[in-house]
Amino acid sequence: MDWKSPVAMLKGIGEQREKKLNRLGIFTIEDLLTHFPREYKDRSQMTHIGDLELNEESTFLAQVKFQGDNIRLGRFLLTRIMVGDETGVVGALWYNQPYLKNTLIVGNWYLITGKLQKKYGKNEVVVSDFEKVGDNFAGGRILPIYPSVEGLSQKMLRNLMEEALEQVGSNLQEYLPVDIRKKCHLAERNFAIEEIHFPKTEESFHDARRRLVFEEFFVLQGALLTLKSQLTDIGTGIQFKNPDAMTAFQKTLPFDLTGAQKRVLGEMQAEILDGKRMNRLVQGDVGSGKTAVAMTIAYWAIQNGYQVAMMAPTEVLANQHMQSFSESFSKLGIETVLLTGALKAKEKREALAKVANGEAKMIVGTHAVMQKGVEYHNLALAITDEQHRFGVRQRGALTEKGDEPHTLIMTATPIPRTLALILYGDLDISILDELPPGRQKIDTMAVDSRYHERIYTFLEREVAKGRQGYVICPMIAENEKIEVQNVLDYTEELRARLKNCRVACVHGKQKPKEKQETMELFAEGELDILVSTTVIEVGINVPNSTIMLIENAERFGLAQLHQLRGRVGRGGEKSYCILVSDSKSKLSKERLKTLVDSDDGFVISETDLKLRGTGEFFGTRQHGLPELKIANMYTDMPILLEAQKAAISWLADEFACTEDENEKLCQHFGELLQGKTLYI
Ligand code: ADP
Ligand code: MG
Numbered sequence: 001m002d003w004k005s006p007v008a009m010l011k012g013i014g015e016q017r018e019k020k021l022n023r024l025g026i027f028t029i030e031d032l033l034t035h036f037p038r039e040y041k042d043r044s045q046m047t048h049i050g051d052l053e054l055n056e057e058s059t060f061l062a063q064v065k066f067q068g069d070n071i072r073l074g075r076f077l078l079t080r081i082m083v084g085d086e087t088g089v090v091g092a093l094w095y096n097q098p099y100l101k102n103t104l105i106v107g108n109w110y111l112i113t114g115k116l117q118k119k120y121g122k123n124e125v126v127v128s129d130f131e132k133v134g135d136n137f138a139g140g141r142i143l144p145i146y147p148s149v150e151g152l153s154q155k156m157l158r159n160l161m162e163e164a165l166e167q168v169g170s171n172l173q174e175y176l177p178v179d180i181r182k183k184c185h186l187a188e189r190n191f192a193i194e195e196i197h198f199p200k201t202e203e204s205f206h207d208a209r210r211r212l213v214f215e216e217f218f219v220l221q222g223a224l225l226t227l228k229s230q231l232t233d234i235g236t237g238i239q240f241k242n243p244d245a246m247t248a249f250q251k252t253l254p255f256d257l258t259g260a261q262k263r264v265l266g267e268m269q270a271e272i273l274d275g276k277r278m279n280r281l282v283q284g285d286v287g288s289g290k291t292a293v294a295m296t297i298a299y300w301a302i303q304n305g306y307q308v309a310m311m312a313p314t315e316v317l318a319n320q321h322m323q324s325f326s327e328s329f330s331k332l333g334i335e336t337v338l339l340t341g342a343l344k345a346k347e348k349r350e351a352l353a354k355v356a357n358g359e360a361k362m363i364v365g366t367h368a369v370m371q372k373g374v375e376y377h378n379l380a381l382a383i384t385d386e387q388h389r390f391g392v393r394q395r396g397a398l399t400e401k402g403d404e405p406h407t408l409i410m411t412a413t414p415i416p417r418t419l420a421l422i423l424y425g426d427l428d429i430s431i432l433d434e435l436p437p438g439r440q441k442i443d444t445m446a447v448d449s450r451y452h453e454r455i456y457t458f459l460e461r462e463v464a465k466g467r468q469g470y471v472i473c474p475m476i477a478e479n480e481k482i483e484v485q486n487v488l489d490y491t492e493e494l495r496a497r498l499k500n501c502r503v504a505c506v507h508g509k510q511k512p513k514e515k516q517e518t519m520e521l522f523a524e525g526e527l528d529i530l531v532s533t534t535v536i537e538v539g540i541n542v543p544n545s546t547i548m549l550i551e552n553a554e555r556f557g558l559a560q561l562h563q564l565r566g567r568v569g570r571g572g573e574k575s576y577c578i579l580v581s582d583s584k585s586k587l588s589k590e591r592l593k594t595l596v597d598s599d600d601g602f603v604i605s606e607t608d609l610k611l612r613g614t615g616e617f618f619g620t621r622q623h624g625l626p627e628l629k630i631a632n633m634y635t636d637m638p639i640l641l642e643a644q645k646a647a648i649s650w651l652a653d654e655f656a657c658t659e660d661e662n663e664k665l666c667q668h669f670g671e672l673l674q675g676k677t678l679y680i
Contacts, residue, residue, distance in 0.1 A: 001167050003030040010163050012156075020152045029164050033172070033193050035157075036212070036630045037144030040199065041129065043111060044141050050087030052116040054123065059113045061133065065089060068101040073120070075452045080124070083112065090116070091124035095582065096449070099485055109133050142199050161197045169194055175668050176215060177650075177661035184646055187211040196630070210639060213631040217643035218650075223669035225651050237277030237406055238306070238380045243269050245303040246296050252332065253292060260284070260434035261293050267430050268297055268408070278406035283413070284432025285601040286566025287439065290410045291324055293432070294383050297408065298325075302334055302361045306380030309363040311370060311398055313386050315340050315512045316519050320540055321385065322364045329362055339365030339374065342512040370398035383408045412563055412601070441599060442569040444577040446553070446592040455549060455578055456497050462547055462576075463501045463528045469547030470567055471531045474555045484509045490551075491531045498529065505531035543571030553579035554588040558608035561592075562601055 001009055007026055008018045026032050047058045068081035079094040079101050092112060094100050104110065114127035134155075146157045174189045181188070187195075187207045195208035246265060250257055257265070264282055271278050284290050298308040310325075312318040318340050326336040337351045337360040354360035358377030363369055379402030399407055447455070459469055473490045484507050491505040504527050506515045522530045523542050548568045553561060561579065569575035579592050594607045631639070649655060650665075657665075 001029065003028065003033070003168050003172050005029050005168075007032050007160075007164075010160055010167070012159070017152070017156075020149055023149050024147065024152070029168055030173070032160060032164050033168075033197075034629060035146060036196055038147050039145045041113070041143045041145060043113070043143050046111075048087040049083075049085050049090050052090070052125065054116050054118065057113065057115050057128065059111060061085060061109060062090075062092075062112055063109050064104050064106050067106055068104060070098045070101050075449055083110070091122065092130075093119060093124050093126050095126075097486070098489065104130075142205075144197050165194055165197065173664075175219065175665060177655060177657040177665065179656040180218075180646060180650065183655070184214065184642065186214055189215070209630070213636050213639045214643050214646075216628060216631045217636070217640045218647050219665075219668060219672055221644050221647035222650060222665065223672045225647055226666065226669055236275050237272060237404065239275050240272050240300055240304040240306075240380075242303060243273060243300065245300050249296050249299040249332075252328065255292075255436065257292060257296075258289060258432075258434045258436055260432045261289055261296075264293055264430040264432055265296055267428075269300075271428070272406060277404060278408065278428075280407065280428045280430060281409045281411065282430045282432060283411055285435065286412045286563050287435055287570060288412075288432040289436055290385070290412075290432060291321065294385070294408065294410060295325060295328055298362060298381060298383065299329070299332075299334075301381040301406075302329075304380070306378050307355070307358065307361055307363065307376055307402075308381040308383065309365075309369050309376070309379055309398060309401065310383040310385060312364070312366060315342055315366055315516060316540060317385065318364055318366045319516060319519075325362055325364055334361050335359060336362040336364060339363060339368040340512075341366060341368055342516065343368075370401055374401065376401050378402070379405050381406045381408065383410065385410050386412065412566070413559060413605075438572065440569055440572075440574055442548075442565055442575045442577050444565065444579065444596045444599075446579040446581065446589070446596055448582050449580055451580070455580070456494075458576075459529065459547060459549070460498055460500060463498070466544075467546040467573060468522065468525065468527070468542060468544050469529050469549060470545060470564075471529060472548070472550045472564060473531060473533060474550075474552040487531060487533055494529060494531060501528040502526070503529040503531060507533055540567065541570060542567075544573075545570070546573050546575040548575075548577045549580070550578065551580050552582075553592055554581040554583040554585070558591055558594060559601070559605045561595055562599075562604050565595070 005028060007013060007021055007029055010029070010032075013021070021027075021032070024035060026035055043059050045059065047060050049060055049062060052058055052060070062083035062085050065082045065084050068079050071078045071080060077096050077098055079098055080091050081094075081101070081104050082089055083092050084090070092114065109132070111131045111133050112125065112127055113129040114125040116123055117126050119126070131154075143154075144158065144161070145154060148154065148157060170190050172190050172193055176186060176189070180186070187210070189211070192208040192211040195204050196212060199205035199208070246269065268278060268280060271280075282290060282293060294310060298310070301308050310321060312321055318338065322336065322338040329336050335354070337354050339348070339351055339355070343351065351360070352374060355363055356375040356377060363376075368374070382398045382402060382405045384398065384407075399405060462469060471490075471494065473487050487505050487507045491503055494501075495503045504518050504521065506518050510518075518527070518530070519540065521527045523540075525544060545568050548565055550556070550561065550564060556564075565577040568577065577595075579595065581588060581592060583589070591608065594604055598604055598607070646655075650657070
């Protein structure tokens, strides 16, 4: 067995499990070993119940003694379960997760982390985390937590990692030449991979991580640079004539474009008139009007006789875009078609025929727009919305549907300009830094769950005024089933409490059609409150919504909260964002305060970075681009710059590398960029 062997060669992997691993992008042993933990839990310091100190977070092993109780205490739904070890028995408390009562089973042992607090007259442990442990539990350690899918437990992944390391651990492919490793002070790959999964100390973890982050940036930079040096000219683009069409189209819109929208359109127009092939990223906060920009440029392409495709990350978004586009375009005699997975066979056949014969000029859809079997007549502009949800390969696949079409990528995720330049190579960037006029500042408040009653009363009042609201209930567990249950329970609770409101929910386990129907009802005003996890579609647009209520707000990234907040305040009415969190952590409080204080996406993401940078050492979640496996483009900036410098030196032959080493690197670069060349 070596690092290239199929992962199915490891013990205990049957067909089912293999499929699940494949879903995570794991096919070979190397894929498995480069499936890095997304965070760690330090379980190395354990204590006993008898030694618990008041108000101190501790980890201990305990057995469930009695079936738990759910207790309603004012605004809280409390679950209390008595647990014990040989030194004593204590009540363990969870808030608002009533299903745990049946999840924790009498007689089973759990590794529990929490704080002993004086609650309701008794000392009890408020649990922040727990894990069931088996019979052969060898004691706490620093545990890796992996991105996973349902049916693949952390324990299973951990065991697989251990076995893979045992089988090939000292035998992994080293990509970085010795001289680069020496001069840049980088650990060996074998060591790094082993340590990143099962860190022994903080120091060794840092060395391991630095090495892997460096490798990731170096390979990315090296690959981009190599390719750029090969392609001096990325070619001419399809030229569109008659730019006045854009002005004519703008006149048909129900509003005047903002200065920023006009500027960005001007940038694109100039480039295309110049005969260049456009390859552009448009960044603009939620609500900045990216769709109108896309429409205007699409209209120009269509007036020149070409087709335009726009890909959205979800069915709901695709449907919404379909609506906006056909509304604007049909009165101008342009046919828009929708391509999504939810289409019936006959509808799909008809749509595909229109795409192939050129009758459909505007094609809107999900991934379906770039799948096999979709033939375009003359695709000249490929637009991708909400870029951070797509991998480079998917975007590339859409581009390949045309004969070197222009590319426009739209995102609401602010990426500092320098970083984006490095990561996206020669992609040009336009920024929509102005919101349409008349937008009201959204009143944002951060409160704890004692405010629930008041919030609900407020919700009822807004609904009575004819407004609508979203309630975001967090993804509380790795387990999708529990998550769905949680949303359903919460929805029931809201229904019971908000008697005069029509409440419905959407969640990740619903069929696209069912989701779509609920969203439509909401958009049509037939529902007042929509409950969901963030799985719903960050881009939906219902101007009558004035309330965004986010439960357990501390669990979300700031950029994500900011995007969610952007769902309201789209109509003329005063809008509110209520962040509910019971987190006592200073960091959480400060993060949420950032949102209360600022409504600038760039400021928010920078602050998030700063705060998290000084925050927890283990456990910072990477939230970079999907193609970065370990590096964080914000917090790893210094390593990025180092790796970039090294890549430039390597290309200039300034390192003493053997031919063999260089060849291996080049091969690796090639693999990395396979199918992605169009973006550089
Ligand atoms: P996003 O950038 O988040 O994709 P949208 O394109 O969905 O934003 O636009 C949000 C809302 O603002 C839509 O209802 C759209 O019609 C409206 N809008 C866009 N541009 C303008 C403008 N220049 N003036 C007024 N309203 C606008
Ligand atoms: Mg949008």
